[in-house]
Amino acid sequence: MTDLHDPRFATTLARGLSVLRAFRVTDDGLSNAEIAQRTGLPKSTVSRLTFTLGQLGYLVQSPRDDRFRPGPTLVAVGHVAAASLSFLVPAHDLMQRLAEETGTLVVLAVRDGDKMVLIRTWRPMHVASIWLEVGQRIPFQPFSSPRAFVAAATPEEIDRIVSESIADRDAMADLLTTRPLVRTEMMRQGFVSTPAGSGPAAYNAVSVPFRSGNLAEPVIFTCGALPSEASVERMQSDVGPRLAAAVRTLERLTGQAPGLIRTEA
Structure with missing residues (x-):
């Protein structure tokens, strides 16, 4: 549980890290006002943090437009973090091949607070x-x-997640309610299948968990495609089993335990 009142908790550090987490791959730099909007921090606080992070090399400010972008120090830290996840090396060829064979986008997601963040994507060549x-x-x-x-x-792990700041507790309650059924589905067929919804989930998807000895929680490999490109039936009969097989191969190559804990007290 994140205890913001613990005397050991460094609030300034936490705010600085929230500034770094505000950046996305598709951004062409961010202004202090945009960072303040994304983090919920006062603009005056953001200005002090971006100045400090810039002095330390974590951010750089363009003289052309005064927008901040990730700096060389942050890039170096990111490379060190990525290198510590040794399973990404064998996963690359497995997942790129899977993307090509199925014509779907393959992504790797990890938990980041009350959201899942994508840390890798594999796209099929010559396929939208x-x-x-x-x-x-x-x-x-x-x-x-x-x-x-x-x-x-x-x-x-569930207790830890629930104890943290979850923005949409009703949605989390729904996930916990359906957890036994999803576990049964994954134990029976090796993956969970989710049909297209609306908004950010307007695509059919199948997902398989993976546990790495380098991480405290499971990570998730997912294949997704627009309904016009891959029907629910094909995702369940073809893509899902292929994704499950790829993750099982990755487990064997890395000597990791199955991503789904099959027995609970």
Whole structure:
């Protein structure tokens, strides 16, 4: 649980990190006002933080438009973090091949607070696919990745998530209510299938959890496609089993345990 009142909690550091998390791959720089809007911090606070982060090399400010962009220090830290996730190396070829064979977008999502954030994408060549980018955040609602994550999380992990600041507690309650059914679905067929909804989930998707020894929680591999490109039936009969097989292969290559904990006390 994040205890903001704990005397050990460094509020200024937390605010600085929230500024860094405000940036997305598709951004062409952000102004202080835009960062303030995304973080909910006062603009005066953001100005001090961006100045400090700029002095330390985590951000750079363009003299052309005064907008801030990730700096070399932040890029270096990101490369170190990515390198620590050793499973990404064998996952790359497996998931790129899966994207090509199925014509779907393959993404890797991890939990970031009350959202799932995409940290890798694999696109099929010469095939139009849904447009999701690294850094995009998916709320904890009944979408494919959050459903698979909640189903794969242990009771202890669930308690930790629920104790944190979840913006949409009704949606989280729905995910917890359907968790037993989703777990049964994944144990029976190896993946969870979620039909297209509306808004950010207007695509058919299948998801499979993966557990890495480098991370405290499961991560989620997902294949997604527009309904016009891949029907629910094809996602369930073809894409889902292929994704499950790819993740099982990744587990064997990396010596990791199954992503779904099959027994609970």
